[in-house]
Amino acid sequence: MKNKGEACYVEYGVSGYGVATKLLSQEAIESDKLGDFLKDLMVEIAERCQKAGAKYIGHIKSHLQTSQGTLRADTIGARHGAELHGHIQKPVKTGELVINSIVQGIPEAKVKDCTLSAAREMAKKYNLQIEEVEEHLYFDEYEYLSEADKLDQEAPV
Amino acid sequence: MEIIQIAGFLGCGKTTLLLRIAGILSEDYGLRVALVVNEIGSIPVDGKVMEESGMKVKELGGGCICCEIAQSFANTVVILAREFQPDLVLVEPTGVAIPKQVKLVAAMGGRDTQVEVGPAIVLFDSSRPEELMDDELMGMLVKRQLKDADVVVISKVDMVDRSRIEECKQLVADVVKNPRFIEVSAIKGTGVNELIDVILKREPSG
Numbered sequence: 400m401k402n403k404g405e406a407c408y409v410e411y412g413v414s415g416y417g418v419a420t421k422l423l424s425q426e427a428i429e430s431d432k433l434g435d436f437l438k439d440l441m442v443e444i445a446e447r448c449q450k451a452g453a454k455y456i457g458h459i460k461s462h463l464q465t466s467q468g469t470l471r472a473d474t475i476g477a478r479h480g481a482e483l484h485g486h487i488q489k490p491v492k493t494g495e496l497v498i499n500s501i502v503q504g505i506p507e508a509k510v511k512d513c514t515l516s517a518a519r520e521m522a523k524k525y526n527l528q529i530e531e532v533e534e535h536l537y538f539d540e541y542e543y544l545s546e547a548d549k550l551d552q553e554a555p556v
Numbered sequence: 557m558e559i560i561q562i563a564g565f566l567g568c569g570k571t572t573l574l575l576r577i578a579g580i581l582s583e584d585y586g587l588r589v590a591l592v593v594n595e596i597g598s599i600p601v602d603g604k605v606m607e608e609s610g611m612k613v614k615e616l617g618g619g620c621i622c623c624e625i626a627q628s629f630a631n632t633v634v635i636l637a638r639e640f641q642p643d644l645v646l647v648e649p650t651g652v653a654i655p656k657q658v659k660l661v662a663a664m665g666g667r668d669t670q671v672e673v674g675p676a677i678v679l680f681d682s683s684r685p686e687e688l689m690d691d692e693l694m695g696m697l698v699k700r701q702l703k704d705a706d707v708v709v710i711s712k713v714d715m716v717d718r719s720r721i722e723e724c725k726q727l728v729a730d731v732v733k734n735p736r737f738i739e740v741s742a743i744k745g746t747g748v749n750e751l752i753d754v755i756l757k758r759e760p761s762g
Contacts, residue, residue: 406624408596408652411697417599455687455694457566458651462601471605475567475684499601501566501651503694535599 413457415501416510417535423528427490437461437472438481440521444500445477447513454504465494557637558672559645559662560755564679565688565698566651569711571602573742574648575609580752581644582611590614590642592632594621594649602648612640620650622657633665652697655704675754678705682716682724689727699731707736707754714741
C-alpha cells in the first residue's frame with residue numbers, strides 16, 4: 400500500500416480537478432442547446448489548459464443530470480473536439496453538472512483555474528448560471544513542471 | 557467469481573466498452589455482473605454513467621486502486637463475493653493505474669473467497685497513437701500498461717482507417733512481445749463479440 404504522494408500516477412505529473420455544480424437558467428433549455436454548451440465547455444477547458452502549459456490532455460469529462468434525462472460530454476484534447484452522449488426529453492431550467500479535468504504538465508491549481516474560468520465564461524455565453532457546490536483537487540504531489548512553471552520558479556525574487 | 561479489468565490510458569474508451577460488454581454478458585448470457593469503477597477524485601463522472609445502466613456498481617474514489625486505496629479494492633472484492641455473488645466483476649481502474657498491480661490487489665482480495673483473476677484487457681486509443689507514445693512521461697506510462705496486457709484492444713476503430721489501425725498495432729508490437737489484438741468500436745459494436753469470447757474463454761465465434 401502506498402501513501403498519497405507515492406501513488407502510481409504522481410511520477411507522471413498528472414493533475415486533476417473535479418467540481419460538482421448546479422446549473423440554472425431563467426428559461427427552460429432544450430437538449431440540443433445544453434449539449435452544445437457541454438461540448439463547447441469541454442473544448443474550452445482543454446484549450447485553456449493547453450494555453451496554461453499543459454503538455455497533454457488526459458481526459459476532460461462532464462455529466463449533466465436533470466429531471467428529464469442526462470447528457471455527458473468529454474474530450475481528449477481541443478483538436479479532437481468533444482463527444483456528446485445522452486438526451487434530455489423536455490426543456491429544463493436546472494441540472495446538476497459534474498466536471499472532471501485530468502491533464503498533465505500543469506499543477507492542480509492551474510487545472511482548477513482553467514476548469515472554473517471556462518465554466519463561468521461558457522455559462523455566461525449560454526445565459527446560464529453556474530454555482531459551485533463541491534470541489535475536489537487531486538494528485539496533490541506535483542512533480543512535473545512545464546517550462547513556463549520552471550521559469551516562474553527560477554525567476555529571482 | 558471472476559475479476560476482469562478493462563484498463564488503459566485516460567480517455568481511451570474504457571467506460572463505453574465496459575458498459576457495452578456488461579450489458580451483453582448480463583442480458584444475452586444471463587450472467588450476474590458487478591461493476592467496479594475507480595476514479596481518483598471524490599466527484600465521479602464514470603460512476604454516474606454506470607449507475608444509469610441499472611447494474612450493480614461499486615464506486616471507489618479518493619485514490620487509485622492499484623496503490624493508494626488497494627485495501628479498499630481488496631475489501632470490495634470480498635464484500636461483492638459474499639453479498640452479491642456475481643459471476644463476473646468487471647473493473648475499470650483509473651486511466652493511470654498499472655494493470656499488474658490491479659491484478660495483484662484483486663488476488664489479495666480473493667484469498668478468502670472463490671475468486672479467479674481473469675485477463676487484463678488493456679485499451680489503446682487508435683485516435684491518438686502518437687500522442688500516447690511520443691510524450692516521454694505519458695509514453696512511459698502507456699507502455700507500462702500495455703506490457704501488462706493479456707489482450708490489447710485497439711479502441712475507437714470506427715474513427716480511423718485501416719492503415720491507422722495497422723500503425724497502432726505496430727506501435728504496440730514494438731513494446732509488447734506477441735500481443736493478442738482485438739480491434740473494437742464500442743459505439744458500433746465491432747469486435748465486441750470477440751472480446752466476449754475472450755471473457756467467456758470460448759473459441760472465437762468468427
